[in-house]
Amino acid sequence: MKTLNRRDFGVAVAAALLLPITTVRADDNMEVHIDNFVFQPAELKIKVGTTVTWTNRDDIPHTVVSAGKFRSKTLDTDDKFSFTFTNAGDYKYFCSLHPHMTGMIKVE
């Protein structure tokens, strides 16, 4: 068996420490904020099983709609909407009140 040199060992330890934190959080829950009539981030890449939560931080209501996939109620200021993505694919979505607002969730 190959022995680890000091540098590789360090990387392995760092990866072991970081992976559970970053990947578990990322896979479980991701956030999209609505600020100034913009979905941020506009595009999000996630793993199957991830729940995405949108929060409206504008003074104007918005919605989150992906045709045939999901549709939020009207979100007033600070209201949230969550959806768990159980299938891989590209999910384009928009605000049905302000359709120039668009976003994308890529599920792998």
Add this chain to the structure above:
Amino acid sequence: MSGHDHGDDGVSRRKVLECMTWAGTGVLWTITGGVPRSLGIIDSAQAATAAAPGMTFLQISDSHVGFDKPANPNALGTLEEAVNKINAMPVKPSFMIHTGDITHLSKAAEFDNADRIISQSKLDVHYVPGEHDFLDEEVKFYRERYGHGTKGAGWYSFDAGGVHFIGLVNVVDLKAGGLGNLGAEQLAWLADDLRGKSKSTPIVLFAHIPLWTVYPEWGWGTEDGARALEQVKGFGSVTVLNGHIHQVMQKVEGNVTFHTARSTAFPQPAPGAAPSPGPMKVEDAKLRAMLGVASINFKQNEQRLAIIDTPLQG
């Protein structure tokens, strides 16, 4: 008046005014031969001089009843100020149109409060919906109150004072990445509605979102608005009245005058002047100069139209 029947009767001609002598302060636009001429800020004496026989009606827009954010914590209060301003006019207008966003969140109580205040004007009110009026789960509150006698999502027409008024709905079935939308069914209805009309009939088109493209980056336009405008371009006098952008904007193309009204609730920034079109917070002392109503005067047998935008204050 709420629950106005948009049937064939329209507004009685006896309500047509003999003169327009409103001594309001505002910018008076006079259209002669299709060329707009701003007479600038006028005082009451000049307004009286400029007054002439015809029919006057009012446009009120974007009352957003229920809005309580920093840009205006009391949108119901400023709506009431607007109605008081209307009631103080020395000559009663023939009727009023409301170009949508009556409420902020389509709650039953918001519709009730709006009606309680607007009905104090004792005028017939012809409504078209804004996107904020279709937010209830069953999308029924607006239709129950204002949909009687309308087609589709709430479009209709009526005649008053020799003018043909057409109320359009461009806030439903909006497509991702797009603008306001009229749709094929409504455009077909419009063609039917205009069929057989004399080209000398003055036409007023009113809808919530501008039917012309004001600023697509903020969604300020209507995807198929040009298809509606094509249908009226043969008419001698066409006026297009919209709301949605909470500021006065006007342009003239041939025989068509486009105009947007102020909100009674909160101002929005000029196109591109802010990161987003959201409510614009201004100093308290300046708010009422940026809210208001519009008064529109038609003179029979003249190709002239005057729109006076009157702020709540200033």
